[in-house]
Amino acid sequence: MTSTVTERAGSAATPGSGSRRLTERVFRIRESGIIAVFLVFVGVTTAIHPEFLNQQNLQFLLVNTVVYALLALGETMVVISRNVDLSIGSVLGLSAYVSAGLFKPHPGIPIPVVFLVGLGIGLACGMANGLMVALGRVPSLVVTLATLYIIRGIDILIVGGNEVTAQTLPNSFANIPRANVLGVPYLAIAVAVVIGAGAYYLRSFRSGRELYAIGSNPEAARLAGIPTGRRIFTAFTVSGAIAGVAGVLWAAQYQTVDSTAGTGYELTVISAVVVGGVAIFGGSGSAVGAAVGALLLSSITSALNVLGISQLWLEAISGFLLLLAITLDRIISLRLQAALRRRSAGVGT
Amino acid sequence: MERDLTARLSAAARASLRWEAGLGLLVIAIIIFGAVTSPQFLTSVNFFNTGVSSGEIAIMALPMTLIIISGEIDLSVASILGMSSALLGYLWARHWPMLAIFVMVALLGIVAGLINGLLVTRVGLPSLAVTIGTLALYRGVALILLGPNTISNFPAGYTNIGINPLPGTQIPYNVAIFVVLAVIFGIVLHFTATGRSIYAMGASPEAALFAGIRVKRVKTMLYVISGLVCALAGVLWTFRLATAVQNNGLGLELDVVAIVLLGGVSIFGGKGTLAGVVLAVIAFAALQNALLLTNFNQEATGIVIGALLLVSVFAPNAAALLHGLPRWARGRPRRAAPSP
Numbered sequence: 001m002t003s004t005v006t007e008r009a010g011s012a013a014t015p016g017s018g019s020r021r022l023t024e025r026v027f028r029i030r031e032s033g034i035i036a037v038f039l040v041f042v043g044v045t046t047a048i049h050p051e052f053l054n055q056q057n058l059q060f061l062l063v064n065t066v067v068y069a070l071l072a073l074g075e076t077m078v079v080i081s082r083n084v085d086l087s088i089g090s091v092l093g094l095s096a097y098v099s100a101g102l103f104k105p106h107p108g109i110p111i112p113v114v115f116l117v118g119l120g121i122g123l124a125c126g127m128a129n130g131l132m133v134a135l136g137r138v139p140s141l142v143v144t145l146a147t148l149y150i151i152r153g154i155d156i157l158i159v160g161g162n163e164v165t166a167q168t169l170p171n172s173f174a175n176i177p178r179a180n181v182l183g184v185p186y187l188a189i190a191v192a193v194v195i196g197a198g199a200y201y202l203r204s205f206r207s208g209r210e211l212y213a214i215g216s217n218p219e220a221a222r223l224a225g226i227p228t229g230r231r232i233f234t235a236f237t238v239s240g241a242i243a244g245v246a247g248v249l250w251a252a253q254y255q256t257v258d259s260t261a262g263t264g265y266e267l268t269v270i271s272a273v274v275v276g277g278v279a280i281f282g283g284s285g286s287a288v289g290a291a292v293g294a295l296l297l298s299s300i301t302s303a304l305n306v307l308g309i310s311q312l313w314l315e316a317i318s319g320f321l322l323l324l325a326i327t328l329d330r331i332i333s334l335r336l337q338a339a340l341r342r343r344s345a346g347v348g349t
Numbered sequence: 350m351e352r353d354l355t356a357r358l359s360a361a362a363r364a365s366l367r368w369e370a371g372l373g374l375l376v377i378a379i380i381i382f383g384a385v386t387s388p389q390f391l392t393s394v395n396f397f398n399t400g401v402s403s404g405e406i407a408i409m410a411l412p413m414t415l416i417i418i419s420g421e422i423d424l425s426v427a428s429i430l431g432m433s434s435a436l437l438g439y440l441w442a443r444h445w446p447m448l449a450i451f452v453m454v455a456l457l458g459i460v461a462g463l464i465n466g467l468l469v470t471r472v473g474l475p476s477l478a479v480t481i482g483t484l485a486l487y488r489g490v491a492l493i494l495l496g497p498n499t500i501s502n503f504p505a506g507y508t509n510i511g512i513n514p515l516p517g518t519q520i521p522y523n524v525a526i527f528v529v530l531a532v533i534f535g536i537v538l539h540f541t542a543t544g545r546s547i548y549a550m551g552a553s554p555e556a557a558l559f560a561g562i563r564v565k566r567v568k569t570m571l572y573v574i575s576g577l578v579c580a581l582a583g584v585l586w587t588f589r590l591a592t593a594v595q596n597n598g599l600g601l602e603l604d605v606v607a608i609v610l611l612g613g614v615s616i617f618g619g620k621g622t623l624a625g626v627v628l629a630v631i632a633f634a635a636l637q638n639a640l641l642l643t644n645f646n647q648e649a650t651g652i653v654i655g656a657l658l659l660v661s662v663f664a665p666n667a668a669a670l671l672h673g674l675p676r677w678a679r680g681r682p683r684r685a686a687p688s689p
Contacts, residue, residue, distance in 0.1 A: 132659070132663075136663055142616050142658060143662065145610075145655075146607075146654075146658035147655060148603065148655070149603075149652065149654050149658070152651050153650070153652030157652075264599075264600060267481055280477055310496070315485050315486075315489030316486055316488075316490055317489065319483060319484065319487070322485065326475075330472060330473060
C-alpha cells in the first residue's frame, strides 16, 4: 500500500527504477480491473437482453448513478486520507429537505439559490466534521458516527411530520434529472465533469497527492512537512459540500422528501468506493475507480430488472461483490509485495 | 521505563474509572430527569417496556464490546439478526418443528460469524470493509428468503415473551438473557487469560502475537460468538414482535457501535470495560424512554446520543485537543490549497 504514492509520480519512467515500473503495471491492472468487470457485466447482460442498452434504460441508469457517483467522489477523498465519513447520508437528507422545502414558502425562488443553500448546509456539516477530526485528532469513524445521529436528529426536528411533495416543486426543478442532449442527461455530463476534475485534482495537484501520502503513513506525512490537519479538513469539507449538493439533486429526482431521505447511503457509498478499488485504510485508489464502482452497483440494479431476476437478489449480490473486490485487491497487493521483495533481493546482493 | 509503564497503566485505569463514574452519574441524571418530567417513568410497566424494547440491542452490544477491544469491528450484527429472523420465519412457514429451526438458526449465526472471522483473520482483510460487505450480503439473504412476505403465525407460547415478564418478576425475557450473558462476557473478559489476551491484541497485535497469543484463532472465535449471539437476538426479536420480515433490525448496527463507544471502549482497541458498556446500555435505554415520555420527538434522541458520543471521544483527548490547536493553526502549506 505504501508504494502507491509513486503511482503517477513515476510516470516519467526513469529507467532503472524497476520497482516503480512494477508498481505502475500492477496499478494499471488494478485500475482497469474494475472497468473490465463493468464492461464484461454490461456485455453479458446485453448479449442476453439487448434492451439493456436501449436509450431509456441507459438514461435511467445514468440518472440513478449520479447521486451515488458524486457522493463517492467526496468519500474517496476522505478514505484516501485514511479516514471515513459516515455522515453523508444524514447531510444529504438534511440538505434535500431544507433546500427543496424552500419552494413552498418562496415559489419563485431561483434554482441556483436552492443549490447554494444545499451547498451551504453541506459545507457547514463537512467543516464541522473536518474541524473535529483534524483539530481533535479523534477517530473519524466515531466523529462522523456521532454527526450521522446529530444531523439526522436535526433533520427530524426540522421536518416534524411534514414532507416536501412533488406538487410544491416547479417543473424546471423536477426536470433537472430529465433534461438531456442526444439522450445523455445534462446532469450525467455535469457530474462526469465534476468527477473528472476531482480525479485530476487527486492525481496531479500537490495537495491532492498529499492526501495519498497522509493515508499511506500519517506520521511520515506529518514529519515530511505536510499540513495533515488542513488536508484532512479539506477532504471532509469537500465530502460534506458534495453531500449537500447531492441532497438537492436527490430532491429533484425523487421529489418527495421526508425525514428518512438518504438513510443508509453512507454504507452503500463506501461499498461503491471500495468496490472501485480505493483501499479502506487509505493511500491508494482513484476517483474514477470509485465512480465506476458506483456505476457498477447501480447497473446491477438495472440489469436485474432487464433480466427479469427479482430485485431481491440485489443486496446479496452487491455485498458479495464488495467481498470479492477486497479479496482480489488483497491477493494482488500480496503478489506485489512478494514481487518487490524478490526484486530487491535480486538487486541487493 | 517500567515505572513509567505502570504509571501510564494506572493512569489509564483511573481514566476509565472516571469514565464509568461519569456514566453512572449520567444514568442517575437521566432517571431524575425522567422521574421529574413524567409520573409514568418510574412505574413497573414502563420499566418493562423500556427493557423489552432495548433487549436485543443490549445483547448484541456484548460481543461487539469484545470485538472492538480486540481491535476489530463487526458492522454485520443487525444483518445477522435480520437473516436469522428471516430463516426462522421461512422454516416455520414450511412447518419445521421449532427445535430443528432453533438448531438451523444457531448454525446460520455460527456460519455467518465464521465467514466474517475467516475473511478478517485468514485472508487478512480490514474488518470494517469485510463487515460492510457481509452487512449487505446477510441482509440480502434475508431478502431472498422472505421477499416481501411477513410471517406472523408463531405460537403464542413463544410470542408472549414480548408481552409477559419472567414469571414472578417484572423482568422481560430478553433483559434476563442480557443479564446472564453480560455476567458471562464480563467474567471472560476481565477474569480469564483469554480476556486479557483480547486486550493485548487490541493494544498491539504484533506484541500479542510474539507473546504467543493465538490472535487469529481468538478473533475468529469472537466473530463466531458474535454471529451466534446475534442469531439469538434475531430469534428474540422475531418472537417479541411476533413477526419475521426481511428488514427486522435494519440499521441497528450503528446503535450497537454507538453504545459500545459510549461505554468508554476505544475504537482503536485495547481499552474499555464491560461495566462501562452495561452502563451505556442503561443510559441509552433510559434516555430514549425519558424523551419518549416527555413528548420530545423520539427519533431526534439521535441528537443526544450523538452529542454523548462526541463527549466520549473528546473527553480523553481534551489535553491533545488544546495541544493540537496552535500546531494546526501554525501549519503552513507550501502552496495555497486549490479548492476542487
